[in-house]
Amino acid sequence: MEERKAIVEIKHVNKIFGENHVVHDLDLTIYKGEFLTMLGPSGCGKTTILRMIGGFEEPTDGQILVEGERVEEKEPFERNVNTVFQSYALFPHMNIFSNIAYGLKMKKVKKEEISIRVGEMLALVQLNGFEKRYPSQLSGGQKQRVAIARALINQPKVLLLDEPLGALDLKLRKEMQLELKNLQKKLGITFVYVTHDQEEALTMSDRIAVMNQGYLDQLGTPEQVYEKPATKFVADFIGESNIFEATITEIKEGKASIGLEVGYASGQVEKDTVYAPSEMVYACVRPEKVLFSQDEIEGFNITGIVKEQIYVGNIIKSNVIIGNGQTVKLSRLNADEVPKVGERINLYWNPDDVVIMKSRGFQIHHVIENARLGGD
Numbered sequence: 001m002e003e004r005k006a007i008v009e010i011k012h013v014n015k016i017f018g019e020n021h022v023v024h025d026l027d028l029t030i031y032k033g034e035f036l037t038m039l040g041p042s043g044c045g046k047t048t049i050l051r052m053i054g055g056f057e058e059p060t061d062g063q064i065l066v067e068g069e070r071v072e073e074k075e076p077f078e079r080n081v082n083t084v085f086q087s088y089a090l091f092p093h094m095n096i097f098s099n100i101a102y103g104l105k106m107k108k109v110k111k112e113e114i115s116i117r118v119g120e121m122l123a124l125v126q127l128n129g130f131e132k133r134y135p136s137q138l139s140g141g142q143k144q145r146v147a148i149a150r151a152l153i154n155q156p157k158v159l160l161l162d163e164p165l166g167a168l169d170l171k172l173r174k175e176m177q178l179e180l181k182n183l184q185k186k187l188g189i190t191f192v193y194v195t196h197d198q199e200e201a202l203t204m205s206d207r208i209a210v211m212n213q214g215y216l217d218q219l220g221t222p223e224q225v226y227e228k229p230a231t232k233f234v235a236d237f238i239g240e241s242n243i244f245e246a247t248i249t250e251i252k253e254g255k256a257s258i259g260l261e262v263g264y265a266s267g268q269v270e271k272d273t274v275y276a277p278s279e280m281v282y283a284c285v286r287p288e289k290v291l292f293s294q295d296e297i298e299g300f301n302i303t304g305i306v307k308e309q310i311y312v313g314n315i316i317k318s319n320v321i322i323g324n325g326q327t328v329k330l331s332r333l334n335a336d337e338v339p340k341v342g343e344r345i346n347l348y349w350n351p352d353d354v355v356i357m358k359s360r361g362f363q364i365h366h367v368i369e370n371a372r373l374g375g376d
Contacts, residue, residue, distance in 0.1 A: 013062030
């Protein structure tokens with residue numbers, strides 16, 4: 001297997017604004033030709049990271065390398081990266097040809113070459129024949145294509161995209177997601193994409209970096225961050241999850257018995273993870289993985305009453321209230337069997353489908369107790 005080449009390296013980067021520590025000791029390698037998405041809620045540090053790569057912010061400390069060369073003190077135009085903003089940032093007094101050609105004109109590229117390259121960019125973003133129009137004459141999706149063409153015409157090694165589809169309506173946004181992904185594959189340029197939209201990240205990315213309050217909580221493929229979330233935050237933020245507070249009561253041959261507030265259940269634990277006796281954990285199960293039965297299931301004792309059902313086109317969502325008042329979400333295709341409202345059912349799952357995560361609170365408590373008692 002061919003070794004991937006690092007194109008952007010972020011090493012121990014911190015960013016502090018006054019008393020606000022926005023990015024905490026970030027280590028991240030971005031590879032040549034990949035589509036990497038920085039995903040997280042507002043204020044998690046994702047846009048600040050993008051701006052530091054692009055040269056619009058300086059890190060408080062740490063290093064940023066592009067193609068092995070440190071760039072922290074370089075101006076944005078000195079880095080081989082370009083940025084596409086949500087606001088498009090097109091020049092309203094220039095036609096589309098001049099907007100796209102602007103970067104080449106600043107570099108004093110010959111007119112003949114400019115004309116050829118602008119034509120290539122217009123064809124690439126499917127805007128042939130639009131060169132004499134002005135931004136005010138374009139739709140939101142067309143303006144976004146112009147902004148992308150203007151960024152790509154300088155042939156950057158890395159394209160940074162800061163929520164570029166945020167201003168578009170839902171239907172156009174979904175269409176542009178696929179267009180952008182196909183464009184990235186065709187060009188082979190590294191895309192670093194910022195969004196708070198989980199579905200967008202799952203749809204477009206080769207890898208996703210999930211940010212939480214300035215920390216990188218998880219880095220992995222869309223399948224990894226969805227199927228095997230590393231933290232409670234990731235499980236809760238990406239898609240819908242049922243998250244139970246639990247304790248490990250027994251582990252035998254990789255299978256764990258877990259005690260819940262309202263019963264007990266079974267799950268599979270990671271081979272190399274060590275759990276303390278009665279350790280507090282979180283058990284995460286996606287709604288589509290939750291099963292139900294009228295009969296008791298070996299290894300499980302969780303019952304609840306179906307409170308409501310929500311019709312979402314091809315999916316029916318059932319909300320089940322268990323003994324402690326927690327709502328457990330269950331999803332089925334509407335062609336499948338679904339429980340009836342008011343019915344009491346037994347809940348269970350395939351042990352492989354539950355993700356057992358360590359509780360940070362327990363880990364902190366364990367460290368404090370060891371320190372107090374003079375342990376390791």
